[in-house]
Amino acid sequence: MPMQPWFPDAKLGIFVHYGIYAVDGVPESWSFYLGQIPHERYMKQLDGFTASRYDPGAWADLFVRAGAGYAVLTARHHDGVALWDTAQGELNVVRHTPAGRDLIAPYADALRERGLKVGLYYSHSDWNHPDYASVLHPDPREEQVRTNRFSAPPDGVEDPEAWARFLAYRDAQVGELVARFRPDLLWFDGEWERTEEQWRMRELAERILAGNPETVLNARMLSHGDYATPEQGVPLVAPDGPWELCLTVNDSWGHQPQDTNHKSVRQLVRYFTETIAMGGNLLLDIGPREDGTIPAEQVARLEGLGAWIGRHSDAVRGTVAGLPAGHHYGPSTVSADRRTLYLVCFDVPRESVAVRGLRTPVRRVSVLGTGAALRHRVIGGLHEVPGVLWIDAPEAGDVDEEATVLAVELDGELELYRGTGRD
Numbered sequence: 001m002p003m004q005p006w007f008p009d010a011k012l013g014i015f016v017h018y019g020i021y022a023v024d025g026v027p028e029s030w031s032f033y034l035g036q037i038p039h040e041r042y043m044k045q046l047d048g049f050t051a052s053r054y055d056p057g058a059w060a061d062l063f064v065r066a067g068a069g070y071a072v073l074t075a076r077h078h079d080g081v082a083l084w085d086t087a088q089g090e091l092n093v094v095r096h097t098p099a100g101r102d103l104i105a106p107y108a109d110a111l112r113e114r115g116l117k118v119g120l121y122y123s124h125s126d127w128n129h130p131d132y133a134s135v136l137h138p139d140p141r142e143e144q145v146r147t148n149r150f151s152a153p154p155d156g157v158e159d160p161e162a163w164a165r166f167l168a169y170r171d172a173q174v175g176e177l178v179a180r181f182r183p184d185l186l187w188f189d190g191e192w193e194r195t196e197e198q199w200r201m202r203e204l205a206e207r208i209l210a211g212n213p214e215t216v217l218n219a220r221m222l223s224h225g226d227y228a229t230p231e232q233g234v235p236l237v238a239p240d241g242p243w244e245l246c247l248t249v250n251d252s253w254g255h256q257p258q259d260t261n262h263k264s265v266r267q268l269v270r271y272f273t274e275t276i277a278m279g280g281n282l283l284l285d286i287g288p289r290e291d292g293t294i295p296a297e298q299v300a301r302l303e304g305l306g307a308w309i310g311r312h313s314d315a316v317r318g319t320v321a322g323l324p325a326g327h328h329y330g331p332s333t334v335s336a337d338r339r340t341l342y343l344v345c346f347d348v349p350r351e352s353v354a355v356r357g358l359r360t361p362v363r364r365v366s367v368l369g370t371g372a373a374l375r376h377r378v379i380g381g382l383h384e385v386p387g388v389l390w391i392d393a394p395e396a397g398d399v400d401e402e403a404t405v406l407a408v409e410l411d412g413e414l415e416l417y418r419g420t421g422r423d
Contacts (some may be wrong), residue, residue, distance in 0.1 A: 010069025
């Protein structure tokens, strides 16, 4: 299936890691898998998960203010605890936590009421399922996959029948998500613990698309994914095709109150613009408390990023990847008709801003957000090699606190020189 057009147009999504791990503020699933805390203590968090102030409408309003086009909620992490009343097993927040209710349906309804696309995270792996640790990856990327008791069979003895039961459980849960909540996007994880053949990815993808042919699948469906998912760092070279950078606001996916290393709004603007300038989306992660409230520090970051996007929406909405590296010292985007170039300047421009290799004549340059016109001229150039476009630096009152954007209106479609110059 071709990529759904809403995905590359969205630019920003909000990732929400919400689960019982927020009770004690420990790493989601990994804390017991890696032995940081006993498994019994981790599961004891079921007793403290209340969702007592869970307000998906307030979440969705915040996501709109952030400028997001979609959100992705952890329906089930590697710990196997489902946020809905699944018919597959007993491990879910409806039956075994004080929350006592489905948390996914109101989330999906709230997003759709506000025009946002609905994403759900689901882990292929389930470190609590009795049939999961039943087969081995023949060549895992990490040795612990073959040795950890939560992912590997005892003494390395495989049990194909148990594995078949596990796949039936996984397929049924994914089927529930597709049938009941009709997600626009399914964000899978945990794929590294088995091979594509062991996961039966092709069959799973076929089941999902039979239920909803327009479902977008991430790369952790392996060869059946629709887009790449780099994590926690902007790639130096954009992946082929559609892609999305998932990034935490602080250093943690879920709620960990001791983690106060929150990225500044200016840093988030930088991550965001560098990502969309390379043709990707930013999936920015937050971690609500167990009661469902989002920490004020994370709210402030989302609202700050959204305010910047609002001031510079022309450089974000309806644009595509901008100039290749070397033409401008900073990210850039281009309008869909390729007649307006948007230059992002993180630092206060001094004297002038330069653009190299621009063949298309420039009609006008202005500061996005204030409309201030800037003088510009081309200096130099020889034969097929264009001169350098020099743009006068904006006045102090036109400089944005996080990042200033210059709109370069072209007399025709963007055309670049990419050669080595005259010999």
